[in-house]
Structures are given as structure tokens and as C-alpha cells.
Amino acid sequence: MDNPACDEGMLIRTIRQFRLINQLFSASRRLIKKDFVSRMQPDRTKPYTFLDIGAGGCDTALWFADYCKSKGFPIRITCLDNDPRIAGYARRIIRKRENIELIQASVFDIPRLPRFDFVFSNHFLHHFSDSQIPKILDLMKVKTGIAFLMNDLHRSRLSYLGYELFALLFLHRSFARYDGKLSIRRGFTVADLRQLIARTQNPESFSPGRTFPGRVYITGLQPGDIPANRSIPAHFRRNMKWVKG
Template sequence: MSRTTATALPRPPLAPDLTDREVHAHELMDDPGCDLDTLRRTYALFRPVNRVVAGWRHVYVRQLRPLLSRTRPTTMLDVGSGGGDVPRAIARWAAQDRLRLDITAVDPDERAHAYASALPPLRGLTFRRALSTDLVAAGDRFDLVTSNHVLHHLDGAGLTTLLADSEALARRLVVHNDIARGTLAYGAFRAATIPLGRRSFIHHDGALSVRRSYQAAELRSAVLAAGADTRWRVTTTVPFRVILHWSPGRDGTPRA
């Protein structure tokens, strides 16, 4: 079994061709044999990095919070939750606003699940090791479905599955939030994370994530090619974000 150590991390290219998505390279942290200490440091760094780049506070205020209630519980599923920083942030914001929100955060990677589950518990937040397809098979439903930085990991079949699962699981709203590929996004992230490159996978894997990510027009085409429901919408936000949204019909049915 290979070991990717903290002392032998490759550097991301300085000026890659970003014309097309880089779909064949894989992130170091996805290697089952990667160095576990480096992986844990990477999970720990997700919180400050995502606070700067992912824009979830804006998503929470503009899209999620208006659907929450102080008297009626709302359920949310976070898919591919990784180190758990995004669902933890949303759980804290809802608690600060005195809103009732029960979050289930799922990830199939046993290492991610172990890390997230070992953090101090938050009321209303549960971590499970599972795929979205497992929840569909179990007949589970949630008011809200979210994901952070999942879309760029998926090939065509994976995207088709995620969209179908999201439609089956969500009663009210889906928000898949990801990076928008671009020269400025790549250059800014690569430069800002150089100090993190020796003791975590953030510098290498984050830069690769930009290279793997969609531009808005590409994501619209991919959703169309997936044969997904026509209610899917792609929007962009600053800085360098692409967001895929879906909500059911007014009667609660997923399709017209």
C-alpha cells in the first residue's frame, strides 16, 4: 500500500491550462494509503479555508435561513461532509438564530467519518457513514439537501446519481455549492495556501480541485446531459463560486 507522506507532497503547477476540466488526476487525500496525520491536519484546516472561500454564510442567510422555523423542526442532509466543518457551521448559525434544525451529515470515507464524529458534539447534528444512494434505498427524506465541494469530484455517472438522489431526498430545497474554475481562482488559491503545503494536502488538493471544477456553462450542460429535472438552476457568486439549486413543485412533487 502506498504512503503519501507530509515530506513528499508534490506542488501544483504554476500556470496550468484551465480551458477544460482536469478530470483524470486524483486528490492526494483520496488515496487510501495517504499519511493519516497529514489527512487529519487537512480536515482541521477545512474550517478556516472554507470560511474564506466557500461562502456558506451567504448561502445560509439567503437560502437556508428563510426556510427555518423557531417552532417547527427542519431536517437537512449534508452529502459528502468530509471533516464536517460546513454542517457544524450551519448548525451553530441556526442555534444562534434560535431556529430548529436537525442535520444529518454523511460521508462514505471511514477516515472522514471518524474525524468528524470525534469532534465535540453539537445539538441537532449527527454524522453517518453512508452514500446518498443508501439513504434513497432506505426511503429517507429531508427538507433540505446540501453539499460542499462534491460536484467537482464526480464523473458523468456520478453527477447523474447525485442529482437523482437529491431529487428523491429533498422535500424543499437542494444546494450544491462548489468552486468555479478560472485563472484568478486558481492563482489566488495557489498563492494563499503555499504556507499550508508542507503539513497538509490543502495546497495540492485545493489547487487540483479548482482545475477539476466546473464553469457555470459547463455545469448547465452537464446537468442537461444527465437528463435531470428541468428545475435545476446554476448560479454564480463571488468569490469564484458556482451553485447548483433545485426545489420541487409547489405541491411538493419532484417533477412536473
């Protein structure tokens, strides 16, 4: 998929299949509700802003826009993807959504963008080297007004074998089977995430964790922007204790 010379038809079919994979297995919706929605208040005059980095087919953005509408949370969503073929496909998908926009750009271009209340990525970090990831995390810290969440793949034999079986049965005529297994091999353990966090400018701003099925994540929030009636979630308190040693 990362090869700019790969077949475009296969690439778009892969993006469509990843929509199903994300819905079934990514845990993104559950994590977003826990770490973002819990901090939101309805009936605001100014909408919340949400940045989805490496948005692909924008399936998370579409779901979150609908969810926020059903709960009375005003939201404006910006999707970011660096591949012009995927960006072209995604623009067709979101063309009737007034509160969703797509920008074709790299994650390293986001210093040019405004700050967002919430910053999110799904299955994104494993595409980068260990030297790049701490820089990306530092960008998340700078560009986040309330909270950020970076969801990714847990590297394990069980995850690999489970995905292999699912892909063999349901994912055909795309890159999804091969690329998915490669992505799991390039995934992380919680210990890996802690080592990467330790190389950031503000390690205390990040909290690693693991969730079912086969996912790890990094979360963080801006303490000064926590609403007065909200307490700091337990996983942030645990991380703050870990950082202090």
C-alpha cells in the first residue's frame, strides 16, 4: 500500500476493506468515546475540532460526525492523508458532509495547521521509524487542545494468526491480507511504546495502554483544559505515577 506505484484499483479496494476491519476490530470507537466524548459538553456555540491523521477512507470521521450529531455535540472534522489516490477517493466519500474536510498532507506538515481540540490516528504510527515516532508524538502534544489518541496494532503471535484466518476467509483481491500481516509484525508492545515515549520532549504527557482485540494505544490530555466537573481518568493517573518513578 505504501508503494506509490501499486495498483490503484487494488489500493482503493483495500481501503474499503479496512473500513470493515476498523469497525470490527480497531477499538477506535470505544476509545474515542472513553477519552474524547467523556470530555465533551453538548450545546456549545463553538464546535469542537477533531483532526484524524492518516484518515484513509474517512470511515472514523464519518462515524464520529454522525455520533456527535446524535448526542448534540457540535463538531468540525479535518482528515489528513498524504496519498493523493486515497485523498481523491476520500473526498468523494465525504463530499456531502459540510462539517468534514480533507487535506492532502503529511503528518509533518501539521505545524502549518491550527490547533485542534482532539487529535486522533488509527493504525498509523507503525508506518514510521523509531526515530520519527517521538517527533510525531511531540507534534500531537503541540497541536492538541484537550486530548489526543493514537491507536495502533499490538505485535503478538495471537494477533497475527487471528488476522491471517480472518483475511483468508474474507479479504480478497486487495492488499489487505499481506499488508495487514506486515503491519502486525511492525506493531508495538506497551513496553515498545514506553521506550518511544521516553524519547519525547514531555514524556509525562503520554500514557500507553493495551486493549482488546489486539490493540495498543497512546493517549494524552492537556490538564489546563480539563473541565472542572471532570476528573483525570485512571489510566492517566497511573502513567503520571510511572513517569515520576
